[in-house]
Amino acid sequence: MPDLAHLYFRTAILFLIAGICVGIYMSMSGNHAVTGAHAHINLLGWVTSALFGTYLALNPAKASGLLPRLQYFVYVIGVIAMGTSLYLMLDGNTALVPVVAAASLVAFAGVLLFAVIIFMPART
Numbered sequence: 636m637p638d639l640a641h642l643y644f645r646t647a648i649l650f651l652i653a654g655i656c657v658g659i660y661m662s663m664s665g666n667h668a669v670t671g672a673h674a675h676i677n678l679l680g681w682v683t684s685a686l687f688g689t690y691l692a693l694n695p696a697k698a699s700g701l702l703p704r705l706q707y708f709v710y711v712i713g714v715i716a717m718g719t720s721l722y723l724m725l726d727g728n729t730a731l732v733p734v735v736a737a738a739s740l741v742a743f744a745g746v747l748l749f750a751v752i753i754f755m756p757a758r759t
């Protein structure tokens with residue numbers, strides 16, 4: 636398995652741990668205000684990262700070069716920034732709305748870069 640695919644799985648499991656911690660916090664406290672952050676950390680962080688890692692594991696030629704590494708950093712930084720700022724915003728820090736918006740665009744840029752990786756021809 637390419638190093639980048641392995642890195643994606645390591646990152647994904649950390650997002651799952653964080654997402655479940657938020658879920659357990661909500662369950663124990665009865666405060667479900669941060670449901671949106673929980674859902675996005677789990678779905679963008681755990682599920683999507685694991686899918687990106689799976690694709691790269693199945694297509695090792697797509698995992699080499701600068702673009703896949705750039706995509707990883709853009710996507711992961713975007714999801715960390717979005718998950719954190721969304722949690723704080725839903726917890727009452729409404730001033731963070733522009734930060735959530737900016738972080739969302741960074742995460743989306745990571746998704747668009749992955750689309751380029753999928754559509755580009757594999758390096759031989």
Ligand code: HEM
Pocket residue numbers: 654655658659661662667670673674677678681682
């Ligand atoms: C031990 C693990 C988990 C716990 C304790 C937990 C707990 C919760 C809680 C308390 C809510 C709020 C429900 C509400 O307010 O109606 C919620 C919502 C949600 N969770 Fe989890 N969760 C867990 C794992 C996951 C995982 C692994 C995923 C996705 C891969 C996930 C996706 C979602 C989504 C999408 C929602 C929003 C549902 C909606 O608003 O209709 N959760 N979770």
